[in-house]
Amino acid sequence: MQSVDYPFLIEKARQIRKMTIESIGYLGVGHIGGAMSVVEVLTVLNYKHIHRDADDPNNPDRERLVLSKGHAGPTLYSILADQEFFPMDWLHTLNKGGTHLPSHCDRNLTPGIDMTTGSLGQGLSAAVGIALGNRLDGIDRPVYCLIGDGETNEGQNWEAAMSAAQFKLNKLIAFTDFNKIQLDGFMVDVMGIEDLGAKWESFGWFVQRIDGHDVKQIDEAILRAQQEQTRPSMIILDTIKGKGVDFAENRADNHNMKIDYQTALEVIGRI
Amino acid sequence: MSNYENVEMRAVYTQTLIELAEQNDRIVLLEADLMRATGTQPFMDKFPQRTFNVGVAEANMVGVAAGLSSTGKIPFANTFASFAARRTYDQFFISANYARLNVKLVGSDPGITALYNGGTHMPFEDLGLMRNIPGLTIFEPSDAVSLKKLVKQASEFYGCTYMRLNRRVSPVIYAEDADLQLGKGYVLRDGDDVAIFAIGAVMVNEALAAADVLGMQGISAAVIDMHTLKPLDKELVLSYAQKTKAIVTCENHQVINGLGSAIAEYLSEVQPTLMRRVGVMDEFGEVGDLDYLMKRFGMTAENITQQTLALLKQKEKELV
Ligand SMILES: Cc1ncc(C[n+]2csc(CCOP(=O)(O)OP(=O)(O)O)c2C)c(N)n1
Numbered sequence: 081m082q083s084v085d086y087p088f089l090i091e092k093a094r095q096i097r098k099m100t101i102e103s104i105g106y107l108g109v110g111h112i113g114g115a116m117s118v119v120e121v122l123t124v125l126n127y128k129h130i131h132r133d134a135d136d137p138n139n140p141d142r143e144r145l146v147l148s149k150g151h152a153g154p155t156l157y158s159i160l161a162d163q164e165f166f167p168m169d170w171l172h173t174l175n176k177g178g179t180h181l182p183s184h185c186d187r188n189l190t191p192g193i194d195m196t197t198g199s200l201g202q203g204l205s206a207a208v209g210i211a212l213g214n215r216l217d218g219i220d221r222p223v224y225c226l227i228g229d230g231e232t233n234e235g236q237n238w239e240a241a242m243s244a245a246q247f248k249l250n251k252l253i254a255f256t257d258f259n260k261i262q263l264d265g266f267m268v269d270v271m272g273i274e275d276l277g278a279k280w281e282s283f284g285w286f287v288q289r290i291d292g293h294d295v296k297q298i299d300e301a302i303l304r305a306q307q308e309q310t311r312p313s314m315i316i317l318d319t320i321k322g323k324g325v326d327f328a329e330n331r332a333d334n335h336n337m338k339i340d341y342q343t344a345l346e347v348i349g350r351i
Numbered sequence: 352m353s354n355y356e357n358v359e360m361r362a363v364y365t366q367t368l369i370e371l372a373e374q375n376d377r378i379v380l381l382e383a384d385l386m387r388a389t390g391t392q393p394f395m396d397k398f399p400q401r402t403f404n405v406g407v408a409e410a411n412m413v414g415v416a417a418g419l420s421s422t423g424k425i426p427f428a429n430t431f432a433s434f435a436a437r438r439t440y441d442q443f444f445i446s447a448n449y450a451r452l453n454v455k456l457v458g459s460d461p462g463i464t465a466l467y468n469g470g471t472h473m474p475f476e477d478l479g480l481m482r483n484i485p486g487l488t489i490f491e492p493s494d495a496v497s498l499k500k501l502v503k504q505a506s507e508f509y510g511c512t513y514m515r516l517n518r519r520v521s522p523v524i525y526a527e528d529a530d531l532q533l534g535k536g537y538v539l540r541d542g543d544d545v546a547i548f549a550i551g552a553v554m555v556n557e558a559l560a561a562a563d564v565l566g567m568q569g570i571s572a573a574v575i576d577m578h579t580l581k582p583l584d585k586e587l588v589l590s591y592a593q594k595t596k597a598i599v600t601c602e603n604h605q606v607i608n609g610l611g612s613a614i615a616e617y618l619s620e621v622q623p624t625l626m627r628r629v630g631v632m633d634e635f636g637e638v639g640d641l642d643y644l645m646k647r648f649g650m651t652a653e654n655i656t657q658q659t660l661a662l663l664k665q666k667e668k669e670l671v
Contacts, residue, residue, distance in 0.1 A: 262406065
């Protein structure tokens with residue numbers, strides 16, 4: 081196995097960012113903003129904390145990941161391709177008719193995807209259920225879940241938050257990709273959610289807030305969350321929507337963008 | 352040439368709402384973080400006080416719309432049709448319909464027009480869910496002209512409505528002075544051998560193309576735009592059942608509990624009629640472009656033609 085140190089993770093994140101833009105550029109349109117802001121957290125999770133076998137992706141004794149903001153699927157697909165869960169050339173079938181790689185994560189189509197998502201707000205409840213099921217089965221592994229900040233508007237998240245605390249799901253480690261932008265624009269202008277940390281704390285969660293593009297901070301926060309004995313964890317990631325795609329970074333309209341292949345290749349050269 | 356050639360349906364929708372809102376200050380707009388998709392920003396620019404974007408929270412949006420309605424406002428609430436139907440169903444059912452309020456719910460990207468958003472966003476069930484709500488008016492305009500006329504009519508009466516909105520450019524079918532009425536199907540083409548009832552932009556256009564092909568084979572097919580699913584235009588359905596004794600229905604939706612079901616249920620009691628239903632055969636949606644998805648789910652003129660020919664063969668056999 082490769083040694084997973086911080087320089088390795090930083091380099092991996094860069095590679096994943098490039099692969100993801102390449103696959104979106106090949107199609108010509110995609111959720112660039114929200115795919116780019118989660119590159120580091122998905123890299124740290126999948127190369128360091130999630131140990132599963134590409135040849136046996138559904139072994140029940142594994143860490144699971146619910147990518148609740150399912151429209152960031154393309155980032156996870158790059159990682160899974162790199163980890164040989166499926167052939168690399170699948171990345172060029174993204175969103176094409178008959179593909180195994182749809183815009184939103186689908187557990188029945190893609191090896192390595194643990195939960196079907198895309199209708200925002202549903203993933204955290206599923207993660208609560210997985211954590212409960214693991215507990216019944218004596219599987220003592222973390223369950224990871226990544227939600228969007230705009231997604232946090234959905235009331236179901238707060239129903240899940242209540243239940244996770246009530247059931248003392250210390251194995252549930254969730255992240256909020258706090259890139260400050262939802263589909264219609266900046267969250268402060270559409271539907272603000274601050275003080276986000278205080279909200280989760282008041283629901284009984286162990287809350288940390290870190291730089292979501294710093295692999296060391298992400299790793300350390302996960303390690304701390306893994307030590308928690310009673311409470312579910314929320315790690316709030318301060319991120320930049322569109323991170324690394326210079327013309328898109330932090331723009332109010334960078335949710336779903338057109339990008340031609342030539343532009344994608346140029347951007348890749350600058351990442 | 353029509354004023355609406357190459358105009359996105361969502362632009363026509365927004366412009367219509369603006370015109371209505373200029374004349375009626377009770378009209379308000381609600382969005383759930385999909386304003387960029389619905390394209391209603393110009394409404395918000397014009398009426399910032401009367402626009403409410405609740406964020407990604409569709410159930411809240413519809414509940415809020417019901418509250419606004421109880422203070423006499425006329426709320427138009429927009430989201431993707433998948434979420435309009437599935438996410439807000441109980442709120443729309445109870446707070447809006449059961450409470451006898453006046454909420455105009457709009458679901459965009461119906462059926463396969465959800466395209467690259469894929470299965471999670473591809474509603475083949477919204478019409479079916481909505482049909483089960485007592486007294487609800489349900490319609491799906493087939494082009495920009497009918498969109499404008501029907502939205503206006505929906506705003507003018509008290510009571511909940513559900514409209515499917517294809518937000519993209521779609522061929523213009525109607526002349527601007529066409530006499531379109533909510534609740535009344537529109538005969539686009541008359542015919543004697545078979546009647547094709549279609550709903551929505553995708554299927555009405557395919558039905559017209561199928562009728563052309565059938566015409567070349569000497570078959571006279573009527574094509575009817577059944578833009579209003581509920582209340583069903585029973586009179587029109589019955590008259591064509593009696594005249595043609597063969598009915599084909601076409602919908603960008605499950606064949607279960609949509610237009611085909613509505614017509615079959617009605618006719619089975621008053622005038623049992625041979626039918627074929629063209630639509631999704633009890634399947635989930637998936638990603639792809641429009642061309643792929645039309646073929647994948649049989650929403651093509653070719654399939655309509657084949658189904659019609661099979662139906663006519665059956666009719667010949669049974670009526671000898
Ligand atoms: C229930 C539901 N409503 C609406 C949408 C459409 N939609 C997709 S992404 C999005 C914005 C999400 O914002 P956020 O969670 O902040 O995602 P990010 O900015 O990280 O991409 C919306 C409204 C959806 N997928 N599901």
